Amino acid sequence: MPEMPEVQGLVEFLRGRVTGLTVTKTSIAAIAALKTYDPPIEQLRGAEISGVERHGKFIDMRTTSSEHLIFHLAKAGWVRFYDQLPSTIIKPGRTPIALRVALSDGSGFDLTEAGTKKSLAIYVVRDPAAVPGIARLGPDPLDPAFTRDTLATLLAGRRTQIKGVLRDQSIIAGVGNAYSDEILHAAKMSPYALAANLADDEVDRLFAAMTETITEAIAEASGKPPAELKDAKRRGMQVHGRRGELCPVCGDVVRSVFFADNSLEYCATCQTGGKVLADRRLSRLLK
Numbered sequence: 001m002p003e004m005p006e007v008q009g010l011v012e013f014l015r016g017r018v019t020g021l022t023v024t025k026t027s028i029a030a031i032a033a034l035k036t037y038d039p040p041i042e043q044l045r046g047a048e049i050s051g052v053e054r055h056g057k058f059i060d061m062r063t064t065s066s067e068h069l070i071f072h073l074a075k076a077g078w079v080r081f082y083d084q085l086p087s088t089i090i091k092p093g094r095t096p097i098a099l100r101v102a103l104s105d106g107s108g109f110d111l112t113e114a115g116t117k118k119s120l121a122i123y124v125v126r127d128p129a130a131v132p133g134i135a136r137l138g139p140d141p142l143d144p145a146f147t148r149d150t151l152a153t154l155l156a157g158r159r160t161q162i163k164g165v166l167r168d169q170s171i172i173a174g175v176g177n178a179y180s181d182e183i184l185h186a187a188k189m190s191p192y193a194l195a196a197n198l199a200d201d202e203v204d205r206l207f208a209a210m211t212e213t214i215t216e217a218i219a220e221a222s223g224k225p226p227a228e229l230k231d232a233k234r235r236g237m238q239v240h241g242r243r244g245e246l247c248p249v250c251g252d253v254v255r256s257v258f259f260a261d262n263s264l265e266y267c268a269t270c271q272t273g274g275k276v277l278a279d280r281r282l283s284r285l286l287k
Contacts, residue, residue, distance in 0.1 A: 003177075141210055191277075
């Protein structure tokens with residue numbers, strides 16, 4: 001799933017390529033992906049794109065005519081940009097393309113989604129706050145106002161596991177499964193530590209790890225076209241997606257815990273005092 005660094009990379013790329021261009025055509029191939037009807041998506045035709053912004057994991061293309069084209073790439077969505085947009089006809093139900101947008105200089109982009117579980121979401125709104133997922137976002141870790149004390153306040157009283165807190169978009173915007181693994185590894189913290197029980201020095205470590213991990217990942221993504229962002233993400237991972245490989249910090253084997261639709265990766269030596277967390281498919285977590 002694209003998370004904050006990759007989404008920010010996409011935003012910077014699109015901002016540099018589409019700002020000032022006019023939308024000449026929109027073609028929806030996945031009707032279920034379009035979550036709004038007023039204003040209609042056809043109203044974007046003739047609108048000039050005035051900028052591209054990010055809200056958590058949402059990408060927001062605003063226009064001079066007040067409409068915003070907003071999309072969330074979900075688990076398997078992506079942006080495919082063309083300097084010269086193909087002239088092929090999109091056939092609903094026979095393509096991974098959910099939306100095609102044509103621009104005034106002949107370029108354009110597709111929003112695509114792989115797999116059979118479709119979650120990509122597209123909105124056309126006059127106000128980004130009209131998108132429910134944006135309205136309930138928590139603070140963004142890249143906001144200069146997000147400090148160590150902000151994080152401490154968000155954690156206070158939460159009797160939930162820190163892994164879940166980091167992934168909850170209503171608490172902290174933009175961090176997902178992959179970067180929560182990376183942040184917790186950098187902080188040398190168990191994914192199952194209770195947020196409310198973290199000591200002051202642990203909050204310090206977590207804040208430093210969050211800031212450094214996200215900042216470094218964004219720097220790696222910056223300036224790369226969409227086709228290169230996924231590989232850049234994989235190369236930068238220390239533990240996420242590296243089950244069975246050696247931890248680059250201590251040399252222990254990276255382990256996984258599997259859930260219904262995802263998994264987490266961690267290093268027992270670095271994060272849990274050497275204790276192995278049991279696979280939740282088979283047994284309860286080892287305490």
